[in-house]
Amino acid sequence: KNQVEQSPQSLIILEGKNCTLQCNYTVSPFSNLRWYKQDTGRGPVSLTIMTFSENTKSNGRYTATLDADTKQSSLHITASQLSDSASYICVVSGADSWGKFQFGAGTQVVVTP
């Protein structure tokens, strides 16, 4: 069973609107959680990274939150732009396995004009 589950699998939003993506994980003990953006045909690029002591991190219009108690994270995209169309991947690292990462399947976001 995948230790990182993302929802929704895909979503379509109108340009200018906000959206929130979810990531639930079971990795334990927990070390850190990353959000990556993957444009079609490209490699993933880091957006944010949070350790267990951080509960929010922003990168421009992207804001990630983390609740280590409930093992949930969210990525909020504000005022979406066409360039936000991509797959967003949640990646979790365990504290006892440095260098090994658990990847979610990603949420495919399509921003329409």
Place this chain on the structure above:
Amino acid sequence: NAGVTQTPKFRVLKTGQSMTLLCAQDMNHEYMYWYRQDPGMGLRLIHYSVGEGTTAKGEVPDGYNVSRLKKQNFLLGLESAAPSQTSVYFCASNDQSSGNTIYFGEGSWLTVV
């Protein structure tokens, strides 16, 4: 900085043929990884290396071999290609100096017919 560079970007193989994917990083990272990405699934670890001259199996190592003769290069070999190995392959690198950021290559699209 080129970051992580993968070659080739596209390749079509016949069943039973062999080939090697090359990954090169110019960030002096200790850790390097090979992943495959299939539709609807998260990135899955094939093999990884924690330093020059070392390799280790990941989640899906069967049918693949790797070598890390030089710190900056990590090669992924397919000994006898099978249609099930049709996928997109990503190389990545990181280490303590990069914090917790994983740097990915742009991907190699492999089709086995």
